[in-house]
Amino acid sequence: MRSEYPLLSRIEGPSDLKALKTEDLPRLAAELRSFIITTVAKTGGHLAPSLGAVELGIALHRVFDSPTDKLIWDVGHQAYTHKILTGRRQSFSTLRQLGGISGFPRMEESVHDAFGVGHASTSISSALGCVCARDLAGEDYHVVAVIGDGSLTGGLALEGLDRGGELGKDILVVLNDNEMAISPNVGAMARYLGRLITTPGYDRFRSQMQELVKNIPAYGGTLFNLARRFEEGLKHMLVRGVLFEELGYRYLGPIDGHDIPLLMDTLEGIKGLKGPVLLHVVTKKGKGFTPAEQDATKFHGLGKFNQNTGECPKIEGMTYTSVFGRWVEERGELDPKLVVITAAMPDGTGTYQFGERFPDRFYDVGISEGHATTFSAGLSAAGYHPVFAVYSTFLQRSYDMLIHDICLQNLPLLLAVDRGGLVGEDGPTHHGLFDLAYLRHIPNLVLGAPKDEAELVAMLNAGADFKTPFAIRYPRGLGEGVEVDWKAEPTPIGKGEVLREGSGVAILALGRMVGAVLEAVEMLASEGIEPTVVNARWVKPLDEELIADLAGKYEHLVTVEEGTSAAGFGSAVLELLAERGLLNRCRVHIIGIPDEFIPHGKVDELLKMVGLDAVGISDRIKEIMD
Numbered sequence: 001m002r003s004e005y006p007l008l009s010r011i012e013g014p015s016d017l018k019a020l021k022t023e024d025l026p027r028l029a030a031e032l033r034s035f036i037i038t039t040v041a042k043t044g045g046h047l048a049p050s051l052g053a054v055e056l057g058i059a060l061h062r063v064f065d066s067p068t069d070k071l072i073w074d075v076g077h078q079a080y081t082h083k084i085l086t087g088r089r090q091s092f093s094t095l096r097q098l099g100g101i102s103g104f105p106r107m108e109e110s111v112h113d114a115f116g117v118g119h120a121s122t123s124i125s126s127a128l129g130c131v132c133a134r135d136l137a138g139e140d141y142h143v144v145a146v147i148g149d150g151s152l153t154g155g156l157a158l159e160g161l162d163r164g165g166e167l168g169k170d171i172l173v174v175l176n177d178n179e180m181a182i183s184p185n186v187g188a189m190a191r192y193l194g195r196l197i198t199t200p201g202y203d204r205f206r207s208q209m210q211e212l213v214k215n216i217p218a219y220g221g222t223l224f225n226l227a228r229r230f231e232e233g234l235k236h237m238l239v240r241g242v243l244f245e246e247l248g249y250r251y252l253g254p255i256d257g258h259d260i261p262l263l264m265d266t267l268e269g270i271k272g273l274k275g276p277v278l279l280h281v282v283t284k285k286g287k288g289f290t291p292a293e294q295d296a297t298k299f300h301g302l303g304k305f306n307q308n309t310g311e312c313p314k315i316e317g318m319t320y321t322s323v324f325g326r327w328v329e330e331r332g333e334l335d336p337k338l339v340v341i342t343a344a345m346p347d348g349t350g351t352y353q354f355g356e357r358f359p360d361r362f363y364d365v366g367i368s369e370g371h372a373t374t375f376s377a378g379l380s381a382a383g384y385h386p387v388f389a390v391y392s393t394f395l396q397r398s399y400d401m402l403i404h405d406i407c408l409q410n411l412p413l414l415l416a417v418d419r420g421g422l423v424g425e426d427g428p429t430h431h432g433l434f435d436l437a438y439l440r441h442i443p444n445l446v447l448g449a450p451k452d453e454a455e456l457v458a459m460l461n462a463g464a465d466f467k468t469p470f471a472i473r474y475p476r477g478l479g480e481g482v483e484v485d486w487k488a489e490p491t492p493i494g495k496g497e498v499l500r501e502g503s504g505v506a507i508l509a510l511g512r513m514v515g516a517v518l519e520a521v522e523m524l525a526s527e528g529i530e531p532t533v534v535n536a537r538w539v540k541p542l543d544e545e546l547i548a549d550l551a552g553k554y555e556h557l558v559t560v561e562e563g564t565s566a567a568g569f570g571s572a573v574l575e576l577l578a579e580r581g582l583l584n585r586c587r588v589h590i591i592g593i594p595d596e597f598i599p600h601g602k603v604d605e606l607l608k609m610v611g612l613d614a615v616g617i618s619d620r621i622k623e624i625m626d
Contacts (some may be wrong), residue, residue, distance in 0.1 A: 005031045013087050014061045014112075025062070025260045029054045034146025035092070036080050037307060044425060045093045045103050045304035048286035048296040049060060049148070050080035052178045052257075056146070056281060057081030059263035060174075063144055063271070070114035070130050074103030074123035074147040074157075077300070078176060084329045086112035096425035098601030098609075111501060118429020119397065120367045121154025123147045124173055128164050142172065149177045150344065153366035164276050165248025172270055173249070174277045177284040178296075206615040230239060244278045253280030258287065269302045297347060301426075311427065315480055320474040323453045324416055325350025327460050328387055330486060332358050335464070338385045341365065343372045349389035349418055369394050373401035380411040385466045389416040392473065393423075403442055404470075410444045412466035420449065420473035421512060421562035422593075422607060433593050435473055436510075437567040442542045446493060447470045447540040449511035453479030455537070462490035475562070477603065494541035502530035505556040507626060508547070510536045510569050513560045516607070519614035520621065529625055531558075539569050542576055551582045555626050556581030558589045562612060565592030589624055591617065 007024055008031040011017055020028065032054050040047045058081065058240035060071055066086065073079040082365075083101065084092055088110065095099025105113035115126045127145035134141060143309035151157055152175065164171055241251025250273060255262055263281065270277050285300075286292025290311025305312045332338050332354055339361045346352040346364050353364035365372045369390060376386035395402075395417060406413055417439075420432040438611050446468055450456040456474055496508070500521065509517040514535045521531055532554065534546065551557055555576075558571035570590030577583050593610055607613045609621060 005035055007031055008035060008089065011085055011089060014017055014066055014085060017058065017061050017085055019532040022261065022264075025058055025363075029058060029260065030288070032058075032081055032084060035084065035089075035461040037289050039092055039095060040080075041305050041307035043093070043097060044301075044305075045080070046077040046301045047289070047331070048292040048299040049178070050079035051292060052283040052285040053078035053146075053176060054081045054287070055258045055260050055263060056174070056176060056283065057085060059260055059267055059365055060144065060146070061085050062260075063264055063267040064144060067111040067114070069142040070127065070144065071112070071116045072123045072127045072130070072143070072145050073105055073117060074145065074151045075120045076117045077268060078146065078148065078550065079105050082109075082112070083240060086110055096600050097429070098352050098599070100600075100604045101488055104429060116429075118427070119158035119394070120151040121160075122148075124149070124157055124160030124164060126161055127171060127173075128169075128519070129165070131164075131169045135169060142170075144172045144174060146174045146176060148621045150367060153344070155368055155370060155500060161244075161247055161249075168248060168275050170274060171276050173276070175253075175278060175280045176283055177254065178283045197599070229525070241280065249276045249278040251278050251280065253278075254282045255280070257281035257283035260476070294361075308549055310537060315478065317478045318453060318484070319350075319478055320453055320456060320476070321348070321350040321418055323350075323456055323479060324389070324418070324460070324474070324486060325353060327415070327457055327486065328389070329354045329357060331460075331464060332361065335385055337383070337385060339363070339379055341372050341376050341379075341386055341388045341396060343369045343390060343391070345391065345394075346414045348391065351389050351418070364469070369398040370401050373398035374405045376413055377401070377405040377409070377411050380406075380466075382415050385412070385414075385464075387414045387416060389418065391430070392417050392421075393419065393430050395435065399438065402439075402445075406469050407442045407444045410468065413469050414460070414463045414466070415469070415471040416460075417471055417473040419476045421475045422598065422610075423476045423605050424603045424606070425600050428597040431560075431598055432473075433564050433598065435471075436539055436561060436569050436572075437562040439471055439473075440568070440572055442469075445471060445540065446538075447471045447473070448493075448538045449473045450537070451480075451511065451514035451535045452482050454482045454484045454488065455535075457484055457486060458488040458491040459537075461488060462493055465490075472509065482516055491537060494512055494538050496537050496543040496546050497535040498532065498546075499535055500531070500533040502532040504529070504531070504554065505558060505621065506532040506534065506550045506554040507558045507560060507621070508534045508536045508550075508569075508573065510539065513562050513612065513617075516612060516617055517560055518616050520617040523614065523618040524621055527622070529621065531621060536569065541571060542572055544576055544580075547573055548580055548582060551586045552579055554586055556589060557586045558591060558621065558624065560591045560612070560617060561593075562607075563592055564595065566595050568592055587624075589620075591620055 007028045034052055036050055088101055091101050096103045104118045106116045107113050123145040127143050131143045152470055214341045244251040285296040340351050340354050341363045342349050342351050343365055346355055376388045379386040417435055420435055423430050448459050450459050459472050506516050517533055559573050561569040574588050598606055
């Protein structure tokens with residue numbers, strides 16, 4: 001590697017970075033970009049955001065002293081440079097692979113990862129917690145929160161900003177803006193003002209003049225307010241920072257986030273300032289890789305790709321997401337009151353084409369799932385038919401709104417819960433393993449999980465009557481390859497489906513696990529074990545009569561779900577049988593995700609790890625029968 005990356009190969013930690021000459025840093029940035037592109041082409045990952053933050057990562061680690069100083073990256077999409085510069089260069093080839101390093105900062109992975117992240121908008125609040133802990137302990141170090149402009153749309157980020165300004169403690173928030181361009185005139189003036197305002201002399205002069213003016217008899221207060229208004233007016237014209245100033249922050253920028261000397265000079269100056277500071281830097285998402293610069297959305301997060309052309313392998317077949325996307329588009333044609341909501345995920349949830357076709361009935365509300373949920377409730381209360389398409393892991397962020405604003409009022413709404421179950425390389429922050437458990441006990445809510453893409457359409461058709469809160473949970477990735485009838489009859493709510501008759505043991509499988517169970521049963525047949533297999537379909541309402549009947553016929557009743565086994569589908573079956581006094585008639589066995597957080601890796605690897613592949617299920621059934 002030394003010949004290919006002569007500067008980067010010398011970096012084993014931040015101290016090695018500080019030893020480089022300043023004039024070498026742009027070459028280091030180029031090597032980092034090449035290294036990131038080459039690696040992510042093989043592993044997949046969040047490419048465009050990290051390419052845009054290379055110089056910022058270099059400047060932060062050059063100026064601050066991690067891990068003593070705390071650098072907290074929001075979401076972590078921008079943090080690949082941070083990982084490489086903090087001792088993980090040699091392990092970077094294992095990015096997002098089973099047993100390898102995470103795609104996000106994780107405290108257990110490195111002392112330089114001051115806070116674990118994965119969901120947006122958490123950096124400012126967590127950094128403020130570190131600041132208060134520092135001051136309570138009487139310690140002296142810097143705390144920096146790096147947040148992207150997209151994450152700043154999240155309510156949690158705004159709450160953190162508000163509280164940080166009120167406390168007035170020493171904290172630096174770096175706003176990495178990869179959408180706004182700098183006009184030459186404004187950029188030049190902002191650069192000058194940034195250097196001026198961060199000098200210790202200016203800060204002392206500013207404070208002294210404030211005290212002097214305020215102490216002038218009779219007119220001091222008036223003159224001070226006039227001066228402050230003039231300063232804010234100047235900043236409003238030149239740097240657009242009045243909002244942050246009003247929140248209590250010293251606002252600096254916008255400055256070029258790819259100019260390493262400028263970044264370093266500005267950050268060095270900020271180190272001497274007291275109180276909350278917000279530095280606004282402007283970067284190019286995907287910088288240095290033309291395909292990512294031209295299509296930053298596609299290269300935000302992706303799998304393997306051709307490093308030379310930027311092309312990704314073509315997916316043969318329809319994914320669950322694409323099936324939902326086509327269904328909601330066709331349903332929008334039939335139902336003029338149908339409205340689609342997404343929280344910054346029009347592509348990820350398959351709703352982009354609906355938005356193109358029906359722009360007046362499509363709302364991308366940004367990273368604000370709580371708002372999206374209550375916004376959907378308002379649409380429903382006013383007589384419209386909202387469909388909220390959201391990842392399972394992000395729906396967790398709007399739990400109170402689900403209970404208080406939707407289900408308590410029994411408002412008709414369709415929740416399309418994408419990425420249910422194990423999602424793969426993004427790991428524990430993105431697995432959708434808790435939705436069955438946290439949704440099933442909310443009154444008025446119907447909850448189902450289809451066994452394949454054809455049943456997904458039938459379930460969506462069932463939920464489209466908009467008579468009650470209705471959630472359909474489906475996995476990431478390809479469907480089973482079955483033919484889809486877009487006009488399918490609605491799936492009967494609360495009714496399971498017996499797929500195979502057998503003896504001795506009955507298996508109630510849910511969602512994607514139906515296919516794995518059928519494959520396992522084929523293996524068991526060769527050993528003389530012939531289970532009955534049921535596609536449960538519904539977590540709420542359960543098919544109570546079918547389950548009670550099975551409990552009376554079979555010695556063993558097994559539930560299989562791709563979700564936490566604590567309080568999930570299997571628990572619901574146990575509760576039903578206990579309520580009916582049937583637990584003495586059969587033994588119930590729950591197969592699901594164990595009570596732990598599951599790491600990152602390929603989905604098939606993770607299913608095997610937790611015993612939810614066909615072999616694992618087969619082995620467990622044999623243990624039960626033995």
